[in-house]
Amino acid sequence: MLNSLIVEGAYFLSTSKKYQTTKLFFYNLLENNNYKYRKYFDIFMITLILISVIILVREVKYHIDDFFLYFNNYIISIIFLIEYILRLWVISSVSKTIIERSEQDSMLNKKFNLFLALKIIVKEKLQYMLSVRAIIDLLAIIPFFHQLRFLRIFILFRVFKLFRYTRSFKKFISVLSIKKFEFLTLLMLASIIVFVSSILMYIVEANNINSSIDTLYKAFYWSIVTISTVGYGDITPITYEGRLVAIGVIIAGIAVFSFTTSIIVSAFTEKFDEIKETKNIDDLKKLQEFYIICGYESIAQEVATQLIKKNNLIILDDDNARVKQAQKDGFTALNYNTGSVESYHKLHINMNKQVKAVLCLNETDVANVYTALTIRSFNKDIFILSLLMQNRNRKKLTFAGVNEMVYSKELVGLIAKEFVGKPVAFEVIHALRSQYNNINIEELIVTQRIVKSFSTVDDLKNSEYRLILLGLYQKEENKFLFNPKGSIFLQEGDYLVLIGNIVFIQEYEKYLKIKKK
């Protein structure tokens, strides 16, 4: 009866949308580094900890207002307690374990073993509770029992708790952890030197009545102070032999100190690229819209240089030398394989919302087909533009899901044709495209705001801003109207194609947005 009730309850929880959404929210808030609101939670907790520590430090010598004590001992502690319980809750799923166990038992035609399920649940929860961070969390709650004065020292654990919310510290530890073996070896070496030198020092100095090193503890203290190159000088050897030992420890100290420094530096050098990559990805998440350029060869270099003027972009290439070149050119570039789904997942971005388009600019069709197909395998909607190097591969790129292709050889053919056939048009349009004499051709979207103030083409008064209205693109009919008649009505989503000085175009855009009837 109890068993079936528990299983029913587990099914209810695992299918309850409200419960799952709530749990996911708390999981993201507490454990997911990529969750956008996580940093606000971290800042809130850091503030609480700092308040708590300030109160403690102040309390040592001065009287503290009761309100602050109450706030520190109850409010903050209760918040920490809630956080601890929430973490314990989200770290594993009780209902999932029960369901898994019950389904497994029913498959084997056995009666549901509640005890076994509970054992697994307790094991999972205990595993978390016994982790260092969970222990620190728990100890940080203890000042709640402020009546027990000796427990007040546990407030220090609140300081340790700070590390949970500071990601740079975690990064620092993770960087150093790659040199664990080296640090351990160095520690062993330093321990042996300290051990041997303190015994030696004790033996040679302890019986000398003028020497301050008269206990093994003092010899040990001296040894630590000396090897660490701190050298207070409060206790010093006075015998000839003692000073000889001191020379040895001093030299060893320099060696240990410099080794430690070099290990830390080399750890950072090795991890530098990774740290930079993480930083780039973090920055990327904050961007609203950007382009992904796959491949960084000559055309991609030029495209990136032109695109970056008005847009954000990121370059992915599996060739390290090209990535380095892109970084040197000032772009955000990652050494990722563009033909691997994993590469795009690692970016932690919302492809549909954040990415304007993916540009496959590798200078081989094989690489572009592979990249396009990889992206299409997990995203059907994103706009993909690709270079086409050989005309015979056009169909393959279309099949791979490329929306638009640019075949440079065809461009040369068209340009040649125009240059021969329509030299005037060619020169004029080329001049417009390259902003000759600051005269530019721009498109302006007709927004709802513009439609409200300017209902027809006649209302636009573009000539007052010394602008030519070349045409109107009508979204609904998907038609470009050259030199539109004044009586034509504007509609939201249409585009105005204007020619003129770029400064006037910008001014005109402001005028259109500001003017009201």
Add this chain to the structure above:
Amino acid sequence: MMKIGNLIFGYNNYAIQIAKNIQSKYDNLLIFKFESDEVRTELEEFDIEIFDLSDEWNELKEIYNMQKSIAFCVLEDDAQNIFLTISLRAEFPDLTIIALSRNKESANKISMAGANKVIPLIQTTASIIVDMLDKPIVTDALHSILYEENDLKVAEIEIQQHSYFEGKYPSDVEWSNEHGIIVLSVIDKEGHSEFIYSSKAKHHTIQNGDVFVVIGYEKDIEKFEKLIGGIVCQ
């Protein structure tokens, strides 16, 4: 009578595209290949001539009117292309040479070698890609004016009956309402092009001999041309 030739130097994909694009409009298409180039089926339908970079082009001189002919230098190797351009220019000072270069650096060199028009491949391709992304509507509109077979034309019209305008300034004339055309710029007697709304053009009364660069439908341009009696150059 000597022929006007369209000479394509290069036996590659660029040559294929150029040849296909201009073959319907222009006769006397001749493609030059190195002896070592392998035969390509796509180019079989065209006249092929073998050449090498040390040629002195005596045959060309005899057959073609080189003042009116056009040469496309589209060899894949920039150094060879520059050498070819310089050797053609040395021999034919009036030949129109359109040359391909990989990037801007070699575009400068090829201009120095005497090409009239250089197509820097990387920059051109990149600009097209950026335009397609940044200004899709503009790109489509310009593309249709340039490459599609429609009635929209860009033309240069010389004013011969300025009295029609009664001393008006170009920016004061209602070009689009009255004539259905758009005037982009005015080219003065020295050949300088000025945007219709630039300060200089605004203070210049319309006179005979002014050349206007206009965009419009073929019939409107013709009508306008009859009105002011100019020479139309498309």
